Amino acid sequence: MSNETRISAQIENAAAHLTPYWPLQTFIAANPLQGLEHLSFEEAVELGADLFRGRGYPTAEMARTAMAEGRIDRAVLTEVAGRHGRPELVERLTQGRAEAAAIGEAGEASRVNFLTIKWLAAFLDEGQAAWPMPGREKGFWRAFKTLARHDPSIPQRRRLAPLPERPLAALVALMRDVPEEEREAWLTAHLVALSGWSSYVKWRAGQSAHPWQRVAPITLADYLAVRIALAWLLDEPTPALAAQGTAVPEGAVWLEAWEESYRRRLLDELQRESVAGSSCPQAPSAHLVFCIDVRSEVFRRHLERIGPYDTLGFAGFFGIPIAYRPFGESEPIASCPVLLTPAHTVPDAPACGHETAGEAHLHGRRHIAGGKTLVQQLKESVATPFAFVEAAGGVFGLAMAGRTLQPSRFGRLLARLRDAVSPQASLVPQIELLPAGEDPEAATGFSEAERIFYAEAALSIMGLTRGFAPLVVLTGHGGATVNNPFASGLDCGACGGNHGGPNARIMAAILNDPQVRAGLVARGIEIPEATLFLAAEHNTTTDAVEIFDAQAGKAQHPEAFARLLRDLAKAQAAASAERCRRLTQADGDSVAAVAERAADWAQVRPEWALAKNAAFIVGHRDLTRRLDLEGRSFLHSYDWQADAEGKALEVILTAPMVVAEWINTQYYFSTVDPVAYGAGSKITHNVVGTFGVMQGNASDLMTGLPLQSVMAADEVPYHEPLRLMTVVQAPVARVEEIVRRNTILQTLFGNGWVALTVLDPETGSLVRRSRSGTWLPALEEGAAASPAGDPSGVAAHGPLEAV
Amino acid sequence: MAVTNTDPDLVFHALKKIEIIVKGDKKQFVSDLLERAGATGYTLIKDIAGKGEHGFHEGRLLFNDTASLVMFVAVASDETIREVASGLKPLFEKNSGVMFISDAQVVRLEHFMRKEPAAG
Numbered sequence: 049m050s051n052e053t054r055i056s057a058q059i060e061n062a063a064a065h066l067t068p069y070w071p072l073q074t075f076i077a078a079n080p081l082q083g084l085e086h087l088s089f090e091e092a093v094e095l096g097a098d099l100f101r102g103r104g105y106p107t108a109e110m111a112r113t114a115m116a117e118g119r120i121d122r123a124v125l126t127e128v129a130g131r132h133g134r135p136e137l138v139e140r141l142t143q144g145r146a147e148a149a150a151i152g153e154a155g156e157a158s159r160v161n162f163l164t165i166k167w168l169a170a171f172l173d174e175g176q177a178a179w180p181m182p183g184r185e186k187g188f189w190r191a192f193k194t195l196a197r198h199d200p201s202i203p204q205r206r207r208l209a210p211l212p213e214r215p216l217a218a219l220v221a222l223m224r225d226v227p228e229e230e231r232e233a234w235l236t237a238h239l240v241a242l243s244g245w246s247s248y249v250k251w252r253a254g255q256s257a258h259p260w261q262r263v264a265p266i267t268l269a270d271y272l273a274v275r276i277a278l279a280w281l282l283d284e285p286t287p288a289l290a291a292q293g294t295a296v297p298e299g300a301v302w303l304e305a306w307e308e309s310y311r312r313r314l315l316d317e318l319q320r321e322s323v324a325g326s327s328c329p330q331a332p333s334a335h336l337v338f339c340i341d342v343r344s345e346v347f348r349r350h351l352e353r354i355g356p357y358d359t360l361g362f363a364g365f366f367g368i369p370i371a372y373r374p375f376g377e378s379e380p381i382a383s384c385p386v387l388l389t390p391a392h393t394v395p396d397a398p399a400c401g402h403e404t405a406g407e408a409h410l411h412g413r414r415h416i417a418g419g420k421t422l423v424q425q426l427k428e429s430v431a432t433p434f435a436f437v438e439a440a441g442g443v444f445g446l447a448m449a450g451r452t453l454q455p456s457r458f459g460r461l462l463a464r465l466r467d468a469v470s471p472q473a474s475l476v477p478q479i480e481l482l483p484a485g486e487d488p489e490a491a492t493g494f495s496e497a498e499r500i501f502y503a504e505a506a507l508s509i510m511g512l513t514r515g516f517a518p519l520v521v522l523t524g525h526g527g528a529t530v531n532n533p534f535a536s537g538l539d540c541g542a543c544g545g546n547h548g549g550p551n552a553r554i555m556a557a558i559l560n561d562p563q564v565r566a567g568l569v570a571r572g573i574e575i576p577e578a579t580l581f582l583a584a585e586h587n588t589t590t591d592a593v594e595i596f597d598a599q600a601g602k603a604q605h606p607e608a609f610a611r612l613l614r615d616l617a618k619a620q621a622a623a624s625a626e627r628c629r630r631l632t633q634a635d636g637d638s639v640a641a642v643a644e645r646a647a648d649w650a651q652v653r654p655e656w657a658l659a660k661n662a663a664f665i666v667g668h669r670d671l672t673r674r675l676d677l678e679g680r681s682f683l684h685s686y687d688w689q690a691d692a693e694g695k696a697l698e699v700i701l702t703a704p705m706v707v708a709e710w711i712n713t714q715y716y717f718s719t720v721d722p723v724a725y726g727a728g729s730k731i732t733h734n735v736v737g738t739f740g741v742m743q744g745n746a747s748d749l750m751t752g753l754p755l756q757s758v759m760a761a762d763e764v765p766y767h768e769p770l771r772l773m774t775v776v777q778a779p780v781a782r783v784e785e786i787v788r789r790n791t792i793l794q795t796l797f798g799n800g801w802v803a804l805t806v807l808d809p810e811t812g813s814l815v816r817r818s819r820s821g822t823w824l825p826a827l828e829e830g831a832a833a834s835p836a837g838d839p840s841g842v843a844a845h846g847p848l849e850a851v
Numbered sequence: 852m853a854v855t856n857t858d859p860d861l862v863f864h865a866l867k868k869i870e871i872i873v874k875g876d877k878k879q880f881v882s883d884l885l886e887r888a889g890a891t892g893y894t895l896i897k898d899i900a901g902k903g904e905h906g907f908h909e910g911r912l913l914f915n916d917t918a919s920l921v922m923f924v925a926v927a928s929d930e931t932i933r934e935v936a937s938g939l940k941p942l943f944e945k946n947s948g949v950m951f952i953s954d955a956q957v958v959r960l961e962h963f964m965r966k967e968p969a970a971g
Contacts, residue, residue, distance in 0.1 A: 053888065053938035060880045061945045232941075254879055363914070387915040505913060703914030789909050792918045 052216035055223070055231070059268050062235035065099055066243060068251035069751045071174075071739035074545040075537040076386055077658075079713035079801075080725045080752060088819075089771070089800035090300060099240045102717065102724030105299020106306065106769050110720075112141050114306055119768060124312070125305035137301050160284045161242055163201065164275050165746045167192055168245055172252070173737040174260045178428040184263060188270035189215040204281050211277065215269040222276045234286060238275055239268070241287040244749030246271065248740060259379070299720075307770045307803075310662055315805060315826055317675055318665070318775060319814050322807050327673045332358040333608045334519035335512065336584075339364030339540055339548060340704055341525060342661045343588045345672075346626055346679040351619040355611065358517065359669065360510050361683035363704045364524050364542040366555035367506035370394050373492070374550075375475050376410045383543045383551055385707050393492045394554050396475045405473040412470025451649050456640075459530070459647035477554045479561070499558045500567035506555065507573055509696040511668070511687030516579040518605050519612060522556050523593060524548020525586040527657070531649035533735050534727075534754060538588060538657050541707055549585035553596055556583040580604045589646040589655045590639070591623040630656060632760075652730045652756040659758055659767040661715060664708045666700055667777030667807065682708045688778040688809060697778055698786045701793055705774055709802050712772040718753035719769040726752040729762075773803040780808045780815060780823055787817070866963055867932040868955035871923040871939065872899065873948040878921050880942070885925055888934035891963055893925035905947060926955050926963055 067082040079085065080100070084092035093104025106114075114120045122138070129137040170181040171188050183191040190213055197205050211218045226234050239246040246268070252258065253267045279286070333356050338344035340361045348359040363385070371380035371390035380393045398406030426436040450458035479499065484490035494502070507513055512520075526547030527538025540548040558564055559581040568575060584595045593616045595601060601609035624642045628634040631653070634641040645654050663681040665672060672683060684700050691697055718726030727733070727750035733741040740749045758767040776783050783806050787793045796802045797817055804817040805826050815823040856862075871881055878895075885893050898919045900910035908920055925935070932952060939950050957963055 050934055050937050053884065053934055054941060056880075056884065056887070057938045057941035060877075060942060064945065367914070369914075385914065387917050389916055698909075699913045702912045702918060706915065789907055790912075790918070791905055791908060792915075794905075 051220045052214075054228075055216055055219050056269065058232045058235055059272065062232050062239055063246070063250050063268050065236060066239060066247045066250050067751075068254065069244065069247035069740070069749065070251055070386070070545070071248070072533050072735070072741070073536060073739070074382075075534060076545050077537070077541055077711040077714040077753075079710055080717045081713070082710075085795055085799060085801055087799060092799075096725075099236070100243050100724050103299075103721040104717070106302050106720055106765075108140060108298060108302065109763065110765055110769070111302035111306065113764065114302075114768065115141050119309060120302070120306045121309040121312075124308045125301075128305040128308060129301050132301050132304075134298070134301055137298055140298070141302075158241075158284060158287075159282050160275065160279045161748075162746050163199075163278050163282075164242060165245065165742075165748075167196075167274060168249075168271070169736050169742075171264055171266065172248070172260075172739065173264075174739055176735070176738045181264075185265070187215070188264070188266040189213075189218060189273040191264075192274045202278065202281055207281060208277060215267065215273040218273045219269060219276065222273065222280060235272060237287050238272055238279075241275075242748045244740070244751045247751055248749050303769070303771075306768065307662075307773070310768070310770055311773050311803070311805075312827060314663060314677075314681075314773075315775070315814060318671060318807060319827070321671050321674060322777070322809070322814075323812065324670075324674070326670045328358055328670060329356040332356050332517045334358075334521060334612050335360065335517045336521045336523055337362050337366075337510065337512070338523050338586065339525050339542060340664075340682045340684045340708070341540070341542075341588070342658050342679050342682055343655075344523075344525070344586065345677050345681055345683055347586060347591060347593075347619060347623045348683075349676065350622040350626070351615060352673060354618050354622070355615040357612075357615070360512055360685040361669075362506065362510040362685060363707075364540040364548040365544075365551045366522055366524075366548075367509065368392070368394075368502050368551060368555060368558075370551065370554065372396070372477075372546075372550040372554070375406065375473070376413060381544075381546055383546050383548075385542050385703060386544055387703055387706065392494055392498070394494075394550075395478050395492050396550070397478050399474040399476045402474045405471065406475070409470050409473040415469055416466065455530075455647040455649065456643045477550070477557050479554060479557050494558070496563050496567070499561060499564045500571070502555075503558050503564050503568060504571050504573060505699075507559075507568075508690065509699055510685045511690060511696070512685070513573050513687075513690060516575055518576075518578055518608055519580055519582060519601065520559070521582045521584050521595065521612070522552040522559075523584045523586050524550070524552035525588050527655060528587050528589040528646035529651070529654040530647060532651075532654065533733065533741055534730075534757070537753065537757070538655060541711060542704070547585060549583065549594075549596065552583035552585065556581040556597070578604075587646075588657070590642045591620040591627065593620065627655070652754075656766065657757060658711055659715060661708075661712055662768065662770045662773065664705055664772055664774040664802075665777075666697070666705075666775065671777055671807070686777065688782075691778075694778075694782045694786050697776070697782065698790070701774075701776075701786060702790055705802070706792065706796070709772055709796055713801065714752060715758060715767050716769045716771060719758040719765045719767045722752075722755045722759060726750075726758065727754045729755045771800070771802065773805060775805045775807060777807045777809055779810050780806050780813070784817075784821075784823070787821075861958060863956035863958065864960040864963075866926050866955050866957055866960075867929050868924065868926045868953050869932050869935055870951045870953075871925075871935075871948070872901075872920055872950075873923075873942075874946070875917045875919045875921055877942070877946065877948065881923055881939075884935055884938045885923065888927075888938065889931045890925045890927045890935065893923050896922040896924070903947070903949070926957060928963070 065083040067078045067080055070076040081092045081096050084095055087095065096102045096104055111120060125141065126138050129135050171184055171191060173180060181191065183194050193208055193211065196202055196208055199205065211221055223231060249266055249268055249271045252261055255261050335358050337360045338348055340363055344361060351357055352359055365384045369384045369388045369391045371393045372383045373380040373393055373395040375396040382390045384390055426432045479493050481491060481493045481495045484492065524547065525540050526549065527535065529535050529538060536545040539545050543551055565575050580600060582595055582597055582601050584593050586593050621639055624638040628638045628641055634645065645651050660680045661682065665681050666684045666686045668687060669685060684704055686697060686700060722728060727741060728743050732743050734745060736742050743750060758765060760766040787797060797804045798819050800819055805814065807814050814826040816826040817823055873881055898911035899922050901908055912918055936950060936952065
């Protein structure tokens, strides 16, 4: 027994190297080296090369292109290369071609890998297979053990029978000959041999409430027992970890020079803006709150240039840790950052007086769902496909032609059809606390105190506590794409990879609630009676903004609302024109061109999503309003004067910034190694079990972003692989205090995963925090965070206080 | 002052108590471990604050559950607590966290008796 306990801890330690992989339906950006963040960036990249055979730095070719485009400044490169004692590297970028760094191939399929993949894909299937694997409720190891004796591709499979039924006990037997001190490394080698699949099992094992985990429970012990048993039967040696890193030491120099070139330009602009006067319109006709997402910046900039609007940035879940239950559904959807566990379920229900319409909507939806199931069954049944194609082939052929030749018109037609069968009903989120029978867990909504708490937290964290405009629009966001397994990667990360509209509607309802407003007065936030909160959703593929409760806006502030609608349309035209300049094959009318992309089922790149993200700016909009940040900055609003204790800033740095770091590192690693850390090309993707993709029919599960999300062509990156730089507008002492009391921030800043810069409004100074915790002037030569791999460089900056 | 037990039903049974403080992301590992080792129940305290090797650790963060610390308290037989500790030892070689083991007494012994270890 104690052997099993020890092995379970060894598995836990071995699996710490893996980043859990969220299924495609709620695609979450995450650092593929998250398990190594306790190491310095350079050490982690090196170990990542050993474990995952991944490249961790931009190649010389990428750096050369960046230099040719002026993105790496030659003077900065000279300075950085000199500081690292590698002055010859400057010439390498300016002369000749670098040897092309070949992109690796997806996890080669050894016999053990091949069989493990086959059994995992069958066991983990989430409804894609017509015939599910039997016995899954017993768990992976037991189900495998029962069935494997029928698999002729497994040699000596009779030897499985005497192995114990419990996976941990089986591992004890299978690992009998592995010395205790080697076990952890040995288990690690088996886990990283198919790191994508292991990462998914790690995620799934932590989701006891996941409907498929209940149908087919799996743990890492199950997975390892199967894999190690197969290796034993096939007599395959333990997969070796790569002995030497494939990382190029030059890469660290290219990276730092590239980052510095970008950062110094941005910091220079920010410093200039910090002393310029306010650019905020005197009495804005509306406040619009957008998600911190880098895509919001483009739209906000255009909108503010069109009319008297003040925009803010806040995490797109609007501060409510909820699971949202769409009307007529039984399973709620977690709609908050994955750092949080939903604390409230909020259902949607027909508005007062619209109950009949609600019934009609549900009725229609049942017809649509029934039709889909029928078609699915006819397609997959052994007996029917031939007759089905004979009878219905013509209709499908027409639909295919429509989708291919006139995608957006076909999309509109489908939407009209859907609305005809299942007419839209007016829905209202049920924010008030509703008990559901005896079970307190089943209650929905918020108590009055909770509503007031979340309202106050959201407004004070975003710094909107006075001077409310007559209209305040909370704008969530989501992408629009068809035939795209990575669709949720375009949606809101703060909403767990879902559309942000529901959260915006719920928060707007809370802030319009008279009880909440009365409660807020007692907390010093007075929202004028005339102020109306509206909810909207920004379509990040087409830049259309849909306002959900238009009737209320029209009724209460007809003029301001009509103007807002006109200006949103103008901003859409301007933002989509900017977008089209960055996309290929997007000519002509920009609004039509982006709509076409969103509806095109052959489109591998509906939008660039968060590509090129590189900075996280926390401060007042005055700091950035006049700048064109090129859609590369996360923008979080912050009022340093209203947060003396730093509570709001602490929330911003420990949650939204952490999510931004996940996104940034995912884009970074998917670009520098699109196969080991990215998902490879979409062209050869196969969806497996509905939760992931493989390259071909048996590869490792491909985690990370597809090649088309980060690369303009196979070898030419569109995303610039730079680590995140956080810029905070606040007193330095306050920021330092917050870093000191949060391990997670010490890890990210101290190990070089994120750079921290502070614009101190009290002293006017612009300073960077070195990795060891000293504050240095940000724009002086050599002020970069402690040089990579050169600890002596740190000491050169003088006595430092370690944190 | 010596106390004489006048109530024959009120017997103090000697057991062991383990207190475990780990990061929020190890919560599932520890609860699985307790269950497998045969602990019949435990108390879980979330969002705890304190000072240790890595300096002061904040209690609750508003938008981040995973960075917080949690504390488990479980009482069980010596054998079960040993089993739990043997699973934590390798964990603490790689992760931050602490465990304290002490003597405890309970009245209703049957509530703390080891059940058959859960399968798996």
